[in-house]
Amino acid sequence: MRKYALLPFNFITILNHEILINELGDFIITPIGTVQKILSHSISDEDLYKTLVSNFFVTEEILPSLLDIYASRLRTKKGFLDDKTSLHIFVLTLRCNQNCIYCQASSQEETSKHCSMSLEDMTASVQMMFHSPSPNLTMEFQGGEPSLEIDLIRHGIETAEEINKEKNRKLTYVLCTNCRKLSDDMLELCKQYNILISTSLDGPSYIHNKNRGREDSYEKTIAGINKARAVLGNEFVSALMTTSELALDYPKEIVDEYVSDGFNGIFLRALNPYGLAAQNEDWKRYNQRFISFYKTAVDYIIEINKHGIFFREEYASIILRKMLTPYTTGFVDLQSPAGTINSVIVYNYDGYVYASDESRMLAEIHDYSFRLGKVTDKYEDVFCGSVAKRMGKIWANEALAGCSSCPIKVYCGADPVRHHSTQGDMYGFRPTSLVCEKNKAIIEYLFSLIVERGDEVLPIFRRWVK
């Protein structure tokens, strides 16, 4: 009987293997029955024993001499907390020049009035952003269609640049645009301030046009992407897709579209239950179909990579980065404590601050649960106010029923806003939580690929997380 003490870990059974996962997200694939052997101190496999010791699963000392290193690595895994709120979303307007069938932002007609941010609120929002202690501040302009408000963007950036002469933060700008009417003035502004363009491309024309409610949308988006690339360079233009009901039938065609458009990755993004998308009749069915869509698409992407083309799936890459590297990710949906407020904040066109992008979407259906205060309020009252404190009690999955004992919680996150919107309770009930079902399915699927086809997929996955 070996003498050792256990270190904290959990396990999951996949494809007749036990995957042991420690607090850092490091994992070991072992035969069935290994956990029982560890607990009964009866491991006979010398190599396995050495692996368990060297990877912080068991220790031969009562207080491991490498505990400080373990603690330091754990701190690194939660490094996003040190960064504080770095992503500042400015919802400039609800005005939009498209009619997306699943619009999650409750966009209005292009000619609509009283749904754009005032210059005064933009100034106050930028001033509030600089109260965040983060050394890196990203200003992300959203809508509606934010490029319809170029003067507001210019004002926001110029105000930020002026304040930053004293504050000395690293500023990054992102414009989320449908690329439909990217004017020369807009691109000149992008060039001047190195603004990154994030556009929406749902796949081939027959999917994109249907989703976006206009027959020429695909053509205009591709033209906009090419125009932006010509002025700014390829690396300044990225695209996101949203998986509509229609898209669920075309996983390979959507991936092919992104490859042929010269992108080196795709974010297979599920619909969120906000705005028009909330009217979806059967979310459970959608969720199950999305999981199947996702697996087919990732399988296909792996095949593409095997032919020597670097092309990654972004959601998988975020999870794999947590599995295969010592580092954290800045992706707010998979953070614990949750990314809301801690990593992201939203200054809305209505002059109020919200906990996340989804929170301001809820406000459009008169649910103000995550409204933190006005942009003119004191920073402390907004970021540490009563709403933030209420959320703070339930935003860490380490302390939530259903999550705390989950073996894969280290790769996942708490999502109080989503659970509030879908279950009427910020805390959430995991057995019926669709976000839990989706994340579990994807994480377990990635593990199953590693277990079953490790030699083939791990070199590809390692390239994705570099």
Added chain:
Amino acid sequence: MTLKIDRKIFSDSCISTVVYWFSSRYAIQRSIQGTIETLTIDGVQDEKQFLLEFYQKLNDYKLRNQIDEETKYIKTILYAKAFGEFDELTEEEILE
């Protein structure tokens, strides 16, 4: 269907966690007499499959509970070492 579980073998925490995960599919009533807990489960169609899944989960959570119990002190030390100094900061310092 009715299921009797000896709490000397499976703890309350262990049974509660498994009941939590099954409660989206079944209505489960719990009662205790001595060390024996009786679960009355409504809605089970395939008893064999249910028992297989239920006991698999019970056994898994039992192992997890054992690991948690054995590692709770080292886990506290680990998290204190990793994040402890945050507790020493005043609210003003945090907001600076």
